[in-house]
Amino acid sequence: MTYETVRESDPAVADALEDERTRQNETLAMIASENHVSEAVMEAQSSELTNKYAEGYPGERYYGGCEYADEVEEIAIDRAKELWGADHVNVQPHSGSQANMGVYLAMLEPGDKILSLDLTHGGHLSHGHPANFAGQVYEVEQYEVDDETGYIDYEQLRETAAEFEPDIIVSGYSAYPREIEWETIQDAADAVDAYHLADIAHITGLVAAGVHSSPVGIADFVTGSTHKTIRAGRGGIIMCDEEYADDIDAAVFPGSQGGPLMHNVAGKAVGFGEALAPEFEQYAQQTVDNARALGDRLQEHGLDLVSDGTDNHLVLIDLRPSHPDTTGKDVEAALEEAGIVLNANTVPGETRSAFNPSGIRAGTPGLTTRGFDEAACEEIADLIYEIVDAPHDDSVIAEVSDRVDELTDEYPLYD
Ligand code: DSN
Numbered sequence: 358m359t360y361e362t363v364r365e366s367d368p369a370v371a372d373a374l375e376d377e378r379t380r381q382n383e384t385l386a387m388i389a390s391e392n393h394v395s396e397a398v399m400e401a402q403s404s405e406l407t408n409k410y411a412e413g414y415p416g417e418r419y420y421g422g423c424e425y426a427d428e429v430e431e432i433a434i435d436r437a438k439e440l441w442g443a444d445h446v447n448v449q450p451h452s453g454s455q456a457n458m459g460v461y462l463a464m465l466e467p468g469d470k471i472l473s474l475d476l477t478h479g480g481h482l483s484h485g486h487p488a489n490f491a492g493q494v495y496e497v498e499q500y501e502v503d504d505e506t507g508y509i510d511y512e513q514l515r516e517t518a519a520e521f522e523p524d525i526i527v528s529g530y531s532a533y534p535r536e537i538e539w540e541t542i543q544d545a546a547d548a549v550d551a552y553h554l555a556d557i558a559h560i561t562g563l564v565a566a567g568v569h570s571s572p573v574g575i576a577d578f579v580t581g582s583t584h585k586t587i588r589a590g591r592g593g594i595i596m597c598d599e600e601y602a603d604d605i606d607a608a609v610f611p612g613s614q615g616g617p618l619m620h621n622v623a624g625k626a627v628g629f630g631e632a633l634a635p636e637f638e639q640y641a642q643q644t645v646d647n648a649r650a651l652g653d654r655l656q657e658h659g660l661d662l663v664s665d666g667t668d669n670h671l672v673l674i675d676l677r678p679s680h681p682d683t684t685g686k687d688v689e690a691a692l693e694e695a696g697i698v699l700n701a702n703t704v705p706g707e708t709r710s711a712f713n714p715s716g717i718r719a720g721t722p723g724l725t726t727r728g729f730d731e732a733a734c735e736e737i738a739d740l741i742y743e744i745v746d747a748p749h750d751d752s753v754i755a756e757v758s759d760r761v762d763e764l765t766d767e768y769p770l771y772d
Contacts, residue, residue: 358403358771360375378771381393382765382769382770383696383761383765384696384761385698385723385737385761385765386724387698387720388698388699388718389559389718389719390531390558390559390582391584391585391720391722391723392584392588392722392723393588393727393771394588394589394590394624394628397631398589398624398627401590402620405620406425406426406429406620407618409422409426409619411426411617412610412611412616412617414430414606415431415434429622430448430622430626433448433623433626436632436633437594437629440565440632440633441571441573441579442573443579443597444597444599445596445597445598445605446595446596447595447596449610450592451592451621452591452592452593453481453556453558453581453582454482454483455613455614456556456581456582456595457481457483457556457580458483458491458608459595459609459612460554460578460580460595460605461491462613463604463607464524464552464601465524465525467494468496470495470496470498470524471484471496471523471525471526472497472498472514472521472523472551473526473527474500474501474502474509474527474528474530474533475499477704477705477711478499478502478703478705479530479531479532479533480499480527480531481556483556485499485527498517498521502533502664502705504706507534507663509533509535509538515544515548518548522549525546525552526545526546526551526553526554528553528556528572529555529557529558529559530559531558532673532702532703533673534663534664534668534673535667536569536570536669537569539571539572539575542576543576552577553576553577553578554579555575555578555580557581558580558581558582560585561581561582561587562585562586562640562644563644563669565587565641566637566638566640566642567638567641568641568642568645577597577598578596578597579596580595581594581596583624583628585722586641586644586670587629588628588722588726589627589632590628591624592621592622594625595609640725643725643730644670644725645669645670645721646731647725647729647730647734648667648669648670648671648672648721650731650734651734654735654739655674655741658742659679660679660745661674661676661678662674663704670721671718672720673704673716674716674717674745675716676745677704677715679745684709685700685702685715685716685717686701686712689701690748691744691748692717692741694758695740695754695755695758696757696761696765697740697744699717699718699720700717701713701714702716702717703715703716704716719741721734729764733764733768736760743756
């Protein structure tokens, strides 16, 4: 894909788009929620469907001219059903947060109760943080991970549920490196007659490929975003049993959204098609293998991993035990200067602030799409360690940056 036409009409935007492509090509994307979609997904996302209003659902639209929008949406839905095995799928949410909003709107009344994981322990804003609508419209109580083990404290979850009597329990996380026990959480929800929403935004691809267990068929609602491990471009998705289908669809449109972003629905359709190919299973398994290799090597350097390792696509490093005077932001900034892009993250028992926390989160979905294997991830762990150990040393940053240049040349991304 070139930006020649954009350049002719708008050089400033063309410059920024080309710079962003260069940035992605020349850096290592290790933000655990990011990935690199295929050129086919990007082409579909930039199609003429961006012009089309298609309020409603296939066969029941409020505007004419929707026959091809219908085709695309039906393909996306059918492929999603095949990938995740859900009875009903809504592919219109603009994002994972919008998907969660759709479920809350469908099933809760203002003032109803949400029980979810604390943000600083790996939860998400849309699970009920006070700065988010979910924390403002609903009453929220939170469960935590065990400070010692870093694993979800399922006993505390059960006890909190019994005391708080939530209307919905939210599982699925943004910074949790371990396999999630969906059935244990479902049991806790059943015990208090609450709904269970499993937000698999981060692990959509791992679940589709069977390298993480699936909450579909266990939880009442499964939401996700479509641009992370599933690599299908920006957007969200809701899955549920047929009994909730009408309520969910009505909560997405007209409840919380207007016209669907049909160009993004086309991207989802193409990306889901790619994920149905047998190679995708290898991709998902390699993503997990790479995260394990990265984590093991970081531990060999003496860095502390929350939960002592990983079962999925990310590792969460607690800097306090090994580098008590170094903050996540220090490391994030130094790594970015060297061409490794990840994010500072809170850790369980956080003693600093959410803005300048004590940890860093590193993921392998983007590296794996690029073709990196375990050996390359071990080397990246070495580079990360060098920077963690000397975040203000310009000569170390320059050395790491040179090696990142070699690695990005060796594993090319977009032409
Ligand atoms: N922003 C995403 C993440 O980084 O986890 C979640 O929405």
